Amino acid sequence: MHLFVPSKLEDYLxxxxxxxxxxxxxxxxxxxxxVQIDVYRSQDMIISLNLYPYNPGHVMIFxxxxxxxxRELNEEETTQIQSLTIKTLDxxxxxxxxSGYNIGYNMGNIAGASIExxxxxxxxxxxxxxxxxxxxxxxxIIVEDPRKTLERFREAYAAVAAGLVPANKLV
Ligand SMILES: [Zn+2]
Numbered sequence: 294m295h296l297f298v299p300s301k302l303e304d305y306l307x308x309x310x311x312x313x314x315x316x317x318x319x320x321x322x323x324x325x326x327x328v329q330i331d332v333y334r335s336q337d338m339i340i341s342l343n344l345y346p347y348n349p350g351h352v353m354i355f356x357x358x359x360x361x362x363x364r365e366l367n368e369e370e371t372t373q374i375q376s377l378t379i380k381t382l383d384x385x386x387x388x389x390x391x392s393g394y395n396i397g398y399n400m401g402n403i404a405g406a407s408i409e410x411x412x413x414x415x416x417x418x419x420x421x422x423x424x425x426x427x428x429x430x431x432x433x434i435i436v437e438d439p440r441k442t443l444e445r446f447r448e449a450y451a452a453v454a455a456g457l458v459p460a461n462k463l464v
Contacts, residue, residue, distance in 0.1 A: 315408070355411060395414070398412070
């Protein structure tokens with residue numbers, strides 16, 4: 294399995310902290326001050342890699358609208374987030390073959406939400422999971438170029454979304 298080292302991705306994405314009011318709105322608007330890490334867009338939702346990945350394959354789904362609470366999601370957005378969560382699991386199963394997932398929202402600073410713009414985390418979990426330090430010090434892990442990671446994700450989402458291939462036939 295090809296894993297990327299999260300800190301490499303972070304360096305690439307966050308060379309300098311972008312000076313924008315909201316990083317997710319900036320991604321939505323394709324603001325040139327931020328690196329484009331979105332991998333899929335539906336009518337009202339965007340899926341992007343996580344800026345500070347907890348694990349390889351950590352992605353987030355967020356609405357175009359800058360809202361802060363899941364109770365503000367309208368019916369259409371709720372439907373889209375559900376169907377994009379399912380697509381994401383298909384994509385991640387194929388790309389990373391994780392053993393499980395954590396899926397959830399952090400709302401409010403005290404709950405660990407560093408970005409107030411509502412976003413759903415999807416975090417793949419692995420057997421014998423390595424912490425960041427372990428990953429960094431393990432020379433057997435193959436470092437993948439973050440641009441390549443983005444490309445693989447974008448292709449996988451496009452294929453799943455188009456219904457061109459079953460999820461397990463991707464890549
Ligand atoms: Zn925002």
